[in-house]
Amino acid sequence: MNYISVAKMAEKWEISVRSVRNYCAEGRIPGAFITGKTWNIPEDAEKPERINKKSDRPKTLLGILKAEKDAHISGGIYHKVQIDLTYNSNHIEGSRLTHDQTRYIFETNTIGITDESVNVDDIIETSNHFRCIDMIIDSAKQQLSEKFIKELHLVLKLGTSDSRKYWFAVGDYKRFPNEVGGRATAAPEEVSEKLRELLTKYNAIEKKTSEDLIAFHVEFERIHPFQDGNGRIGRLILFKECLKHGIVPFIIEEDIKMFYYRGLNEWNNEKGYLMDTCLTAQDRFKKYLEYFRIDC
Numbered sequence: 001m002n003y004i005s006v007a008k009m010a011e012k013w014e015i016s017v018r019s020v021r022n023y024c025a026e027g028r029i030p031g032a033f034i035t036g037k038t039w040n041i042p043e044d045a046e047k048p049e050r051i052n053k054k055s056d057r058p059k060t061l062l063g064i065l066k067a068e069k070d071a072h073i074s075g076g077i078y079h080k081v082q083i084d085l086t087y088n089s090n091h092i093e094g095s096r097l098t099h100d101q102t103r104y105i106f107e108t109n110t111i112g113i114t115d116e117s118v119n120v121d122d123i124i125e126t127s128n129h130f131r132c133i134d135m136i137i138d139s140a141k142q143q144l145s146e147k148f149i150k151e152l153h154l155v156l157k158l159g160t161s162d163s164r165k166y167w168f169a170v171g172d173y174k175r176f177p178n179e180v181g182g183r184a185t186a187a188p189e190e191v192s193e194k195l196r197e198l199l200t201k202y203n204a205i206e207k208k209t210s211e212d213l214i215a216f217h218v219e220f221e222r223i224h225p226f227q228d229g230n231g232r233i234g235r236l237i238l239f240k241e242c243l244k245h246g247i248v249p250f251i252i253e254e255d256i257k258m259f260y261y262r263g264l265n266e267w268n269n270e271k272g273y274l275m276d277t278c279l280t281a282q283d284r285f286k287k288y289l290e291y292f293r294i295d296c
Contacts, residue, residue, distance in 0.1 A: 003040040062243040086129040136240035174227040185224035250281030
């Protein structure tokens with residue numbers, strides 16, 4: 001049997017290369033197989049029928065993310081969220097992996113060619129962060145709890161050098177005082193009570209707004225419940241809660257991270273700094289949704 005490339009088949013069927021790749025990834029082309037990164041498609045394969053019924057597509061961003069995750073669809077909004085949220089959130093915390101390296105890890109489970117040394121923890125935490133995103137998608141509708149927050153931290157830090165330190169509590173609250181941006185945070189013995197109070201107050205709000213979610217994020221970061229990983233856990237929670245409450249989520253990117261830090265520090269004096277930063281990030285995410293033709 002003769003096999004042809006994705007590009008050749010796209011030309012033959014008069015559709016996009018991405019559509020052909022998606023058909024292959026979804027197992028909708030009998031006999032197609034992948035070698036390395038290249039799909040090989042039987043020359044006489046028939047074009048799969050497209051599903052055009054609106055009712056067949058989930059109606060919410062959360063539903064679409066779940067569907068694409070479960071079907072292992074590449075090139076969609078789930079794929080983009082995994083890479084962009086992971087890269088930017090890790091980069092804020094000092095990861096030296098590039099966007100391309102992050103993408104390679106997600107797509108191929110390899111690091112890609114590099115002339116510079118790569119921190120092993122950066123690789124492990126990147127891979128772990130992908131799993132955390134799956135967790136927040138699968139558990140988006142659940143009420144936020146201490147148990148879930150601790151599970152997120154366990155998955156994020158599992159297998160890192162920190163997890164091998166006897167004093168570092170992976171999946172549990174910090175044992176030693178820490179600071180963030182030169183600011184004092186909750187003492188280790190206060191963390192559980194303060195976080196429980198914050199969750200009780202937050203979960204009691206029936207119809208949550210963007211400001212409610214951001215206010216929770218600020219208080220979470222000020223408590224700083226874990227020895228490390230608080231920023232990433234906080235931003236994962238924020239994304240989860242946006243999905244749960246039908247609020248357009250957002251990703252804090254490199255060029256606005258200083259405004260994000262300023263907003264966190266100045267929240268008590270001026271909420272507008274952080275609100276404006278998050279709204280800017282929301283506007284950027286809306287462009288992703290427009291590109292993928294998702295109403296949200």
